[in-house]
Amino acid sequence: MKKYLQLFKNYLGTMLEYRANLVGIIILELISIGEVLILWIAIFRSENEIRGFTFGATLLYYLIVPLIGFITQVDISSKRSQEIRSGELSKYLLKPYNLWLDSLAEMIARKIHTLVLILPIYLIIIVTYSKLLPSSEFKFYNILLALAFASGGFLLHFIMDLFISWLAFWVTDVWSFRHFKYILFSVFGGLSFPFDLLPANIRTIFENLPFKYFYYVPISYFSGSRNIQENILSDLAGILLWLLIFFISGLILWKKGIKKYEAFGN
Amino acid sequence: MKLSGIKAIKKYLRIYLLLVKYSFMEIVSYRISFFVELAVEFGYQGAHILFFNVIFSNIKELAGWSYHEMLFLAGINVITSEVLLGALSIFNLRRLPEKIRTGALDAIILRPLNSLFQASLGHPYIMSFISTISGFFLMFYAISHSDLSLNTSGVFAGIFLLACGFIIGFSILVISASFSFLFINTPSIPSIGEHIFFYKSNPHHVYEGALKVIFFYIFPVVFVSSIPAYTMMHGPSGGPILIGGILAIVFLFAAITFWNKMIKHYSSASS
Numbered sequence: 001m002k003k004y005l006q007l008f009k010n011y012l013g014t015m016l017e018y019r020a021n022l023v024g025i026i027i028l029e030l031i032s033i034g035e036v037l038i039l040w041i042a043i044f045r046s047e048n049e050i051r052g053f054t055f056g057a058t059l060l061y062y063l064i065v066p067l068i069g070f071i072t073q074v075d076i077s078s079k080r081s082q083e084i085r086s087g088e089l090s091k092y093l094l095k096p097y098n099l100w101l102d103s104l105a106e107m108i109a110r111k112i113h114t115l116v117l118i119l120p121i122y123l124i125i126i127v128t129y130s131k132l133l134p135s136s137e138f139k140f141y142n143i144l145l146a147l148a149f150a151s152g153g154f155l156l157h158f159i160m161d162l163f164i165s166w167l168a169f170w171v172t173d174v175w176s177f178r179h180f181k182y183i184l185f186s187v188f189g190g191l192s193f194p195f196d197l198l199p200a201n202i203r204t205i206f207e208n209l210p211f212k213y214f215y216y217v218p219i220s221y222f223s224g225s226r227n228i229q230e231n232i233l234s235d236l237a238g239i240l241l242w243l244l245i246f247f248i249s250g251l252i253l254w255k256k257g258i259k260k261y262e263a264f265g266n
Numbered sequence: 267m268k269l270s271g272i273k274a275i276k277k278y279l280r281i282y283l284l285l286v287k288y289s290f291m292e293i294v295s296y297r298i299s300f301f302v303e304l305a306v307e308f309g310y311q312g313a314h315i316l317f318f319n320v321i322f323s324n325i326k327e328l329a330g331w332s333y334h335e336m337l338f339l340a341g342i343n344v345i346t347s348e349v350l351l352g353a354l355s356i357f358n359l360r361r362l363p364e365k366i367r368t369g370a371l372d373a374i375i376l377r378p379l380n381s382l383f384q385a386s387l388g389h390p391y392i393m394s395f396i397s398t399i400s401g402f403f404l405m406f407y408a409i410s411h412s413d414l415s416l417n418t419s420g421v422f423a424g425i426f427l428l429a430c431g432f433i434i435g436f437s438i439l440v441i442s443a444s445f446s447f448l449f450i451n452t453p454s455i456p457s458i459g460e461h462i463f464f465y466k467s468n469p470h471h472v473y474e475g476a477l478k479v480i481f482f483y484i485f486p487v488v489f490v491s492s493i494p495a496y497t498m499m500h501g502p503s504g505g506p507i508l509i510g511g512i513l514a515i516v517f518l519f520a521a522i523t524f525w526n527k528m529i530k531h532y533s534s535a536s537s
Contacts, residue, residue: 017451024454031461035468042329042472043321050324171296176303183309192317197324 003097004105011109022117029066036062051197057223061194063129064219067122068146069191070114072153072214076103077161077178081168089261100162100254107158139224145232146222152239153213159243160210163250169257190216196225210242278383282390290392300393307397311344314467315404329471334412336469337404339495343467344401346428346491350435352394354386355460359443363453366446369534382525386440414499423502424494430514431466431490437521438463438485444521444528466490486513 037059044055053061080103083089092099130138164177171177186192188211195203195216206212217235220226294300318340322333331339362385365371374384408414442459449455462485470488473481481488489510497506 020452176306187313
């Protein structure tokens with residue numbers, strides 16, 4: 001455990017070198033929210049509500065999207081796949097620690113670096129905004145539940161991204177798979193629109209996929225729009241099941257891939 | 267000897283065609299990646315269309331634009347995004363911060379070619395160009411499934427405005443990426459220009475008041491997709507054509523000047 005803690009500290013130190021980038025990321029998020037908000041403002045000029053969604057609720061949804069995204073977003077596959085391609089992976093294989101846990105330490109360091117600055121700012125914005133909305137009132141346990149599901153979403157995304165990394169043992173570049181993942185998130189994760197806007201039969205399909213844990217589920221718990229008693233057990237079981245599926249699949253890929261690995265350039 | 271303007275354009279056009287050819291050879295040599303990337307590009311567009319379908323299943327029009335008008339705009343959006351991002355961003359300007367940090371920009375500066383040309387257009391992403399097909403399909407579908415009709419003058423004016431839009435888009439992306447020379451270790455900088463650029467996806471009638479000033483004159487992204495689409499569908503009008511032309515010239519001049527100023531801040535990583 002001590003060696004992974006040290007790895008975590010090393011990665012956190014590296015992240016601090018990229019402080020200015022964090023400001024850039026915040027600006028990017030604000031620009032993205034702006035684009036969507038302008039569109040929804042235009043839509044709600046002629047509508048009072050859409051499938052029970054008021055303008056305020058929609059606004060709140062898109063305000064929470066980046067906050068949850070900061071927790072659930074993971075990108076380890078670009079680095080790991082590059083290392084597999086270049087043969088750099090060998091240096092990790094010779095070291096006395098588990099590469100999966102090393103990757104996790106790096107991702108947690110990145111996350112903490114981002115969240116320490118962003119989380120307080122965001123919570124102030126969202127809570128202030130909710131005070132202006134008569135219909136929405138945040139409850140402490142809703143926020144806790146949302147953060148718990150977002151953390152679960154982070155872990156699921158991490159395992160999924162490692163799964164994509166190991167594909168690099170067979171294909172030359174996993175760049176396209178990573179982008180494919182973002183499409184899935186955008187549509188099936190609830191990044192582009194809340195599931196509440198979907199017709200019931202299509203929504204059922206969306207609800208049975210793993211991507212809902214990256215945005216929709218944490219956001220709807222946060223805003224209090226998801227019935228806790230009805231959904232919590234199935235959500236919990238769902239995320240655990242998907243974690244298990246991707247973990248086992250990733251492990252199989254890793255074991256087969258490492259046998260095939262030829263360490264080019266080394 | 268200094269090349270004359272037309273000779274220089276011919277030379278760079280020839281070089282660019284060679285770059286396109288090599289990029290195509292590179293991409294088709296990995297077949298699995300080729301098909302996956304193709305699927306990804308179409309997937310992106312599918313996601314975008316699904317988004318509009320979800321919205322339009324609940325409303326009848328958006329800022330005065332009908333579903334088919336929005337679909338036509340979505341088609342033009344696909345084309346402008348794929349061409350501009352594929353030509354300029356994905357393998358080029360997005361990688362500028364890394365090239366500056368590692369000193370890889372040395373190779374660009376030492377070659378007897380324009381540095382901005384190499385940094386912004388040196389490595390085209392061909393898959394993006396192929397993916398424009400779906401944009402044309404969307405435009406065709408929107409026209410054939412509605413009472414929309416295109417007239418010749420509108421189409422020509424729209425194409426002129428699209429050309430202005432491409433220049434404006436190029437300039438915004440270059441200006442944004444140029445800040446990478448000042449802020450080292452900030453790989454997110456080129457993406458800021460891209461994110462501003464994506465405001466082009468909305469119909470220009472959604473921008474009112476201060477937003478109208480911002481997206482018509484300060485970051486005039488409405489000239490990249492929405493105004494050309496509207497002109498093609500509803501015919502030309504003098505104002506946007508004149509303003510679009512002037513803005514394209516001003517922004518191109520600003521982008522080249524800004525790039526030349528910023529590149530002076532570059533100090534090779536190894537020296």
